[in-house]
Amino acid sequence: MKKIFIIGDNAANRLAAKNTLDATGFYRTFVLPSADTMFQLANRFKPDLILLDVDTHAVDNFKALARVKADEKLSQIPVLFLLAKGDKESVALCVKMGAREYMARPFTEQDFLMRVDSLTNAGWVDKEVDKIVRAEHLKQMTANL
Numbered sequence: 001m002k003k004i005f006i007i008g009d010n011a012a013n014r015l016a017a018k019n020t021l022d023a024t025g026f027y028r029t030f031v032l033p034s035a036d037t038m039f040q041l042a043n044r045f046k047p048d049l050i051l052l053d054v055d056t057h058a059v060d061n062f063k064a065l066a067r068v069k070a071d072e073k074l075s076q077i078p079v080l081f082l083l084a085k086g087d088k089e090s091v092a093l094c095v096k097m098g099a100r101e102y103m104a105r106p107f108t109e110q111d112f113l114m115r116v117d118s119l120t121n122a123g124w125v126d127k128e129v130d131k132i133v134r135a136e137h138l139k140q141m142t143a144n145l
Contacts, residue, residue, distance in 0.1 A: 001028045002120040003045060005038050007061065008053030008082070017051060017082070020109055021116065035064030042074055048120045052099075053082040054090075062093055069098040078119040 004027050008014045014031050021027040030047070032038050038050065050068060052061045065081070068074045078100035083090050086104025094102040101115055 002026060002048040004029050004049045004051055004116070004120070005042070005047040006031045006051045006053065007035055007038055007064065008051075009061075010053065013053050013082070017053060017112075020112060024113065027116070027120070035060055035067070038064065039067065039071075042068075042071075042077075046073075047077060049116065050077055050079045051082065051116075052079060054084060062097060065094075065097045065099060080115060080119060 004021060006014050006017050006021075006029055008017075018029045018031050021029050030041070030045070032041070035052075042050075052065060054061045061081075065079055068077065068079060079098070081094045081099040081102040083094070083102055083104045086102075091102060091104070100119060103112065103115060
């Protein structure tokens with residue numbers, strides 16, 4: 001199971017991300033109250049992904065991203081930034097500071113899971129593709145009866 005740290009401004013957004021990820025069975029999520037807590041735990045429970053969710057221009061989360069990228073032990077952990085909106089300033093700052101990926105709201109649950117899977121290589125996308133292939137195969141077999 002891949003470990004994901006979730007840090008964000010909005011409790012409802014953090015819970016939605018946690019519930020979406022937990023429902024797949026591929027991830028173990030840790031909802032953290034602050035970036036400071038993340039740094040206290042990161043070296044002991046090294047996550048496979050850090051999810052920084054910001055509703056506004058939260059300077060603290062951009063500072064947290066800078067700290068992750070500056071820390072030798074944490075700098076290789078991918079960071080996915082979830083933005084309230086995809087304004088050019090926020091997107092440019094995410095890219096400049098080293099976020100591996102970003103997503104601007106609104107986005108679909110499936111797009112979110114695909115992006116997380118691409119960053120963690122957990123296998124969720126493979127499982128979804130297998131379901132589609134099996135369903136198509138079953139459809140073809142029953143059509144031939």
